[in-house]
Amino acid sequence: MRVIITGAGGFVGQALAKKFIEVSPDAELVLADVQAPPNPTTSTKVECIGADLTKAEVREALIDRSPDAVYILHGIMSSGAEANLELGLSVNFDSVRGLLDTIRVKKPGTKVVFTSSCAVFGRAAVKNVATETDIVPMPESSYGTQKLMVEFLLNDYSRRGFIDGRAVRLPTVFVRAGAPTAAASSFVSGIVREPVHGQESELPVDLNIGIWLVSPRTLVHNLVHAMNVPAEKFGYFRTVLLPGYTATSGEILEALEKVAGKETRALVKEKRDENIERIVLSWPGKYDTSRAKELGFADDVGLERTIKDFIASTK
Amino acid sequence: MRVIITGAGGFVGQALAKKFIEVSPDAELVLADVQAPPNPTTSTKVECIGADLTKAEVREALIDRSPDAVYILHGIMSSGAEANLELGLSVNFDSVRGLLDTIRVKKPGTKVVFTSSCAVFGRAAVKNVATETDIVPMPESSYGTQKLMVEFLLNDYSRRGFIDGRAVRLPTVFVRAGAPTAAASSFVSGIVREPVHGQESELPVDLNIGIWLVSPRTLVHNLVHAMNVPAEKFGYFRTVLLPGYTATSGEILEALEKVAGKETRALVKEKRDENIERIVLSWPGKYDTSRAKELGFADDVGLERTIKDFIASTK
Ligand SMILES: NC(=O)c1ccc[n+]([C@@H]2O[C@H](COP(=O)([O-])OP(=O)(O)OC[C@H]3O[C@@H](n4cnc5c(N)ncnc54)[C@H](O)[C@@H]3O)[C@@H](O)[C@H]2O)c1
Ligand SMILES: NC(=O)c1ccc[n+]([C@@H]2O[C@H](COP(=O)([O-])OP(=O)(O)OC[C@H]3O[C@@H](n4cnc5c(N)ncnc54)[C@H](O)[C@@H]3O)[C@@H](O)[C@H]2O)c1
Numbered sequence: 001m002r003v004i005i006t007g008a009g010g011f012v013g014q015a016l017a018k019k020f021i022e023v024s025p026d027a028e029l030v031l032a033d034v035q036a037p038p039n040p041t042t043s044t045k046v047e048c049i050g051a052d053l054t055k056a057e058v059r060e061a062l063i064d065r066s067p068d069a070v071y072i073l074h075g076i077m078s079s080g081a082e083a084n085l086e087l088g089l090s091v092n093f094d095s096v097r098g099l100l101d102t103i104r105v106k107k108p109g110t111k112v113v114f115t116s117s118c119a120v121f122g123r124a125a126v127k128n129v130a131t132e133t134d135i136v137p138m139p140e141s142s143y144g145t146q147k148l149m150v151e152f153l154l155n156d157y158s159r160r161g162f163i164d165g166r167a168v169r170l171p172t173v174f175v176r177a178g179a180p181t182a183a184a185s186s187f188v189s190g191i192v193r194e195p196v197h198g199q200e201s202e203l204p205v206d207l208n209i210g211i212w213l214v215s216p217r218t219l220v221h222n223l224v225h226a227m228n229v230p231a232e233k234f235g236y237f238r239t240v241l242l243p244g245y246t247a248t249s250g251e252i253l254e255a256l257e258k259v260a261g262k263e264t265r266a267l268v269k270e271k272r273d274e275n276i277e278r279i280v281l282s283w284p285g286k287y288d289t290s291r292a293k294e295l296g297f298a299d300d301v302g303l304e305r306t307i308k309d310f311i312a313s314t315k
Numbered sequence: 316m317r318v319i320i321t322g323a324g325g326f327v328g329q330a331l332a333k334k335f336i337e338v339s340p341d342a343e344l345v346l347a348d349v350q351a352p353p354n355p356t357t358s359t360k361v362e363c364i365g366a367d368l369t370k371a372e373v374r375e376a377l378i379d380r381s382p383d384a385v386y387i388l389h390g391i392m393s394s395g396a397e398a399n400l401e402l403g404l405s406v407n408f409d410s411v412r413g414l415l416d417t418i419r420v421k422k423p424g425t426k427v428v429f430t431s432s433c434a435v436f437g438r439a440a441v442k443n444v445a446t447e448t449d450i451v452p453m454p455e456s457s458y459g460t461q462k463l464m465v466e467f468l469l470n471d472y473s474r475r476g477f478i479d480g481r482a483v484r485l486p487t488v489f490v491r492a493g494a495p496t497a498a499a500s501s502f503v504s505g506i507v508r509e510p511v512h513g514q515e516s517e518l519p520v521d522l523n524i525g526i527w528l529v530s531p532r533t534l535v536h537n538l539v540h541a542m543n544v545p546a547e548k549f550g551y552f553r554t555v556l557l558p559g560y561t562a563t564s565g566e567i568l569e570a571l572e573k574v575a576g577k578e579t580r581a582l583v584k585e586k587r588d589e590n591i592e593r594i595v596l597s598w599p600g601k602y603d604t605s606r607a608k609e610l611g612f613a614d615d616v617g618l619e620r621t622i623k624d625f626i627a628s629t630k
Contacts, residue, residue, distance in 0.1 A: 085475070122552075123551075124448060124552075132451070133439060133451055133453070134451065136447070136448055136449065136450065136451050136452070138448070138470075138551070138552050139467065139470075139471070140474065140551060141471075142471050142475070145467050145468065145470070145471040148467055149464045149467055149468065152454065152460050152464055153464065155453075155454075155460070156454070156456075156457050156460040160400070160457070236438075236453070236455060237437075237439075237453050
């Protein structure tokens with residue numbers, strides 16, 4: 001089995017590659033990113049290449065490798081796409097469309113897993129429990145718009161049999177390792193990551209605001225599963241909300257104290273940022289992921305297990 | 316006031332141009348289509364030009380005319396977009412996106428009215444009364460997909476203040492003058508148009524199947540109105556279902572008999588076509604257009620008035 005992961009130098013891509021080789025040690029993985037990404041596994045069948053997917057010839061060379069499945073993970077995140085419309089459109093929409101077109105021409109029928117986002121929903125979804133089929137996506141960001149446009153294209157190409165696409169909408173990944181990001185949600189991981197590293201961290205929102213999260217452990221399990229769901233099960237609509245769970249910052253800090261102690265917890269100071277709070281309040285906090293469950297995706301492991309995993313990953 | 320209409324050689328474009336000059340006799344209209352379209356008015360301020368909008372330089376020359384508003388009506392219809400994916404994407408998506416981009420660069424803030432379609436809905440909307448904000452669009456055609464992608468892009472560009480966009484979802488236009496089209500809905504107009512011209516016509520579906528219609532009279536009235544709705548009234552979502560009404564073929568034929576007599580009605584023969592019936596049954600038959608009404612769009616005039624209008628237009 002030959003599998004390509006784009007954006008494989010990113011947080012999710014690295015974690016997915018590791019999981020993939022754990023589950024299928026003999027898989028031939030191609031990890032592609034603007035700069036050749038690290039190989040997070042010990043497999044010699046993992047190849048790491050530099051590939052700027054905004055270039056047509058690069059997309060063609062990639063698909064000439066005749067993959068059985070392609071994970072499309074590369075992208076410009078929310079704040080980047082808002083700051084630079086052209087860049088966002090070029091990477092989040094055009095390069096993905098170009099990849100789907102290259103696949104439908106060179107290797108029709110290939111499985112494609114595309115990571116979309118809950119940012120396809122706008123404020124209208126906040127008062128309700130959001131699902132794929134009951135709540136109309138009305139994005140209020142260029143990032144959410146671009147993801148949604150790809151979802152519909154992928155759905156149409158799948159309907160026509162050009163590709164076998166699966167668009168999975170990711171919750172906010174928690175705990176995300178590495179440096180803080182420019183995302184408004186960055187603090188969610190920050191209030192665990194920084195204290196675990198012995199550093200102070202600021203909580204910019206009310207303790208009682210719920211946020212929709214997914215653990216890296218559950219996410220990579222479900223991304224591998226996304227490829228294995230029989231196409232028929234999706235029916236004529238290829239989009240699915242991945243399982244996640246709602247947690248408030250208060251609950252996160254409680255779990256942190258339980259797992260890592262009072263002193264670690266005490267490194268987090270409340271410092272309200274109304275801008276960030278307003279953005280976070282514009283996100284739906286509750287989702288109904290029955291569709292994911294029907295498709296065999298796993299439930300999340302929740303806060304404590306996730307914080308323990310994060311601590312273990314730092315050792 | 317200078318207004319551009321693209322696809323102005325088409326059925327809706329010609330009717331809109333006429334209406335526009337009726338309402339604003341001094342408007343400078345630019346009617347653009349692949350081939351220079353006819354001028355359906357007697358105004359000397361109407362200019363008719365050939366403009367293939369898939370070409371960037373053509374889009375630029377068009378917007379260099381510094382319009383106050385642009386009606387984007389050009390497109391490849393449903394069966395054409397299904398038969399030729401590339402052509403549909405190129406005309407229905409890329410050329411429209413290109414036009415929006417040209418506007419945002421050369422004449423930011425310009426009003427844009429884009430004609431979308433109820434084909435953005437798929438079978439999931441059939442069992443319900445469809446609205447913009449309650450029923451998730453899950454198109455089951457490339458045409459519906461392409462229209463929907465433009466809607467979201469237009470919405471994002473409007474949110475960012477690049478354009479002042481309005482996406483109006485049209486019902487099936489009834490009675491459409493001229494030759495039958497390749498659309499599955501073509502018979503709806505055919506069972507009135509052909510008999511009025513003294514010709515036989517076939518009804519391929521059950522008499523009791525309801526179809527969502529709009530009269531040319533109401534449509535052009537509402538297209539003019541679309542430009543005049545204050546932007547704030549749309550809020551953060553620029554899409555609206557235009558008013559229409561549901562009629563069955565049985566009701567259409569009754570109205571035809573009332574307006575044009577028994578003999579004319581008798582020219583329609585039932586000849587079931589299961590393919591067409593299946594497609595028609597996959598369309599939602601009922602819509603709730605309260606949003607349109609809140610935005611000041613007018614209700615439709617209904618069957619008899621519409622058939623009388625059509626007969627008058629043939630004289
Ligand atoms: N992490 C989250 O909370 C979250 C939530 C929702 C959706 N997602 C989606 O999941 C995917 C992965 O997320 P992540 O957190 O790993 O993101 P990330 O930012 O860590 O990684 C994205 C990668 O894409 C690469 N990339 C950007 N432009 C490229 C180009 N032109 N060619 C090739 N590669 C390019 C970047 O170099 C980067 O390594 C993204 O598509 C993201 O939108 C993530
Ligand atoms: N008529 C309906 O029932 C209906 C229903 C829903 C939506 N709509 C939408 O309303 C709009 C007008 O519909 P219509 O019935 O007048 O369609 P039409 O097919 O009569 O006219 C479309 C026009 O677009 C022109 N066109 C195609 N490619 C072009 C290009 N590359 N550059 C410039 N012009 C090009 C064609 O030459 C044609 O004259 C379309 O966008 C259509 O999708 C119509």
